[in-house]
Amino acid sequence: MTQGDVISLLLEDEAATLRLGNDLALALKAGDCLALSGDLGAGKSSLARAFLRTVAEDDGLEVPSPTFTLVQSYELRIPVSHFDLYRLGDPSELTELGFDEALENGICIVEWPEMAEGELPEGRISLRLEHEGSGRRATITAPEQSASRIRRVLAIRSFLADAGYGDAERRFLTGDASLRAYEYFHLGDGTRKILMDWRPPPEGPPIYDGKPYPKVAHLAQDAYPFVAIADALRERGFATPKIEKVDYQQGILLIEDLGTEGVLDDEGSPIVERYRESVACLAHLHSMQIPQDIPVTATHTHHIPEFDRTAMKMEVRLLLDWHIAWKREAPPSDAEREEYLAIWDQLIDELRSAEKTLLLRDFHSPNIIWREHENGVRKIGLIDFQDAMIGPTAYDLASIVQDARVTIEPDLFRLLMADYLSLRRAQGGFDEAGFMKAWAIMSAQRNCKLAGLWVRLLQRDGKPGYLQHMPRTLAYLKVALEHETLAPLREWCTRAGILPVES
Structure with a gap:
């Protein structure tokens, strides 16, 4: 050899x-x-x-x-x-x-x-x-x-x-679309521990202002954000894993196991009660202001980044850079690119007055644990929030009511939206019209990103399985584009062949 x-x-x-x-x-x-x-x-x-x-x-x-x-x-x-x-x-x-x-x-x-x-x-x-x-x-x-x-x-x-735990018999739990992987092992009393294997990522090529994609999009590059957000949420009554031990330099964390039940049934369909409780948990979170600077260790404070214009546009570019060439077998023209990005500049301007607080960023079925025997918001276990930002609260609601990996039928979608809006009204001082505009923009932003991401995972990373989510993603995008504020984007997507021409 x-x-x-x-x-x-x-x-x-x-x-x-x-x-x-x-x-x-x-x-x-x-x-x-x-x-x-x-x-x-x-x-x-x-x-x-x-x-x-x-x-x-x-x-x-x-x-x-x-x-x-x-x-x-x-x-x-x-x-x-x-x-x-x-x-x-x-x-x-x-x-x-x-x-x-x-x-x-x-x-x-x-x-x-x-x-x-x-x-x-x-x-x-x-x-x-x-x-x-x-x-x-x-x-x-x-x-x-x-x-x-x-x-x-x-x-x-x-x-x-x-x-x-030097004698632990380790077992593979899961990997995800990122560099993170998870293991578990059981203790003598039957309880389970979770180990997060988060290898320091390689520095990617610069794509904007001399920075690689993860830094432009404010994706977490080490364990500090995970620990900071976990502690901040748990202190406010939410169910996040306790961190038993962490090696920040190597990216290894030993964390509490919140359970194994999710929010889907055995056929992979949404369980209505669990989705409704998830939306209630989100409404409660959106009533709070989380500090943007969270001390993690004696020498490190995590500053929660803002979901800014640069990050939003970097994500929606995935549709230009990956989806269109895949769908049409030809890249978008310079004129198409320029018009698309100009539309997004206008839409992001519309978010200036939107309600903003902590965004978990991927609040959907793979990242929600159902805890039957807990009460209130603690019924919902939160496990994926290292990429959390400060930005329009509507983003996370779009994540759950338009679950990227599960089809949310129209009746359930309307029920979840009604639940959330009712809870927010009861809190007082809620600008519902402004929120709904922000929801449409954030839904469109997320689904444009995902429409490109699924293709990138296929073509660059050799992961074809994610492509099964494409029809759902485009259907969700179509719903978002029904809002009058998004008429220019709806017209652009129709001309680009992303959406079918209306009869």
Whole structure:
């Protein structure tokens, strides 16, 4: 294989070997080949078993040795094929065993890789186990990117050990469209802890005023905003995770588990009661003023950024830069771009008098936890607010009543809007007409952004699944454009072919 980074670990006992298998299962991804070598009894099979049980999320998973069958395949979250080549007659037989197909679709664990050295991919991860004292020495050689992932899971293990959970059996929870990923583990009493893996993002290319997209759009680049907003909201009675431990430099957080119930039923449809409670929670939040500067540590204060003109226009440019070329197979003309951005300048001017306070930014089904046994606003668990800004409150209402990932039927949409407006009227001093204008603008802004984002996730990031949300997004946009203030944008979208021509 090609020379790569080398990681050397002393495994004190059998439990440490199992933990390494557990950790590697969080590091490897489809297309990875893990080649395990070492003498008989060195722990290869134990490590492979721990790896497979982690991916399966099943501590009792039967993992028979593939010594005689040569390969054992498992259809798991990531498919895994476990090869034992000790009895391989000829290296060329590896192809007959379906190795290439297994590697294309999942992860391959290979014991006794020496038996087919020339047939294995050069970019494999090689792990050698050798006896050392009363324990074992694990030497991992891997390409740079693979080694980086492995070092990351080992850093998280060290973080957990410092927090008193060094023996935790880690399990994958979820990833999202960003660089964040989540794990969980259970304590002896059955309670669950959540770990947020938020790797420091690479500095992207400058796209505006010498700044990369995340900085222009005010997207959080470290854990300080998450901790600041979580604490500020929790102090005001909202349900946000308590932060047990955080490493700001590495971007690793150990946080409270607010629960596993969401606001959708088993078929993925909205549960009316839960959406209504979510809107009530939002109305309560909008009655408050959250300070823009929140102390986080003795040396760091988080300044909540404003959802300003630059950020709004940067987001709506996604429609120009990605959606139109995808839909028409040709980019917009310079005249189209100029007119579109001029329209948005006018619409943003209309927001000058809009009510403004904290925007959670992505207040919709993936980020809402239902807490049945709590009362009031604490029924709604909030888990995604690191990108919060100060701006028009109407934005978050648009996020929930036009849920980007769930179809909100017109009857439910009207009910949720009526609930929110009724609660806000009861608070007093509510400019309903001004709010509804801001709602239409913010809905259009959000859906123009999403119409471009879904295409960018497809074409740039290789994530086609998000494209399923496109018809819904355009339908939501059409609703927003019904407001008289948005007539110029409605006409532009119709001419551009984004909306159908009205009969």
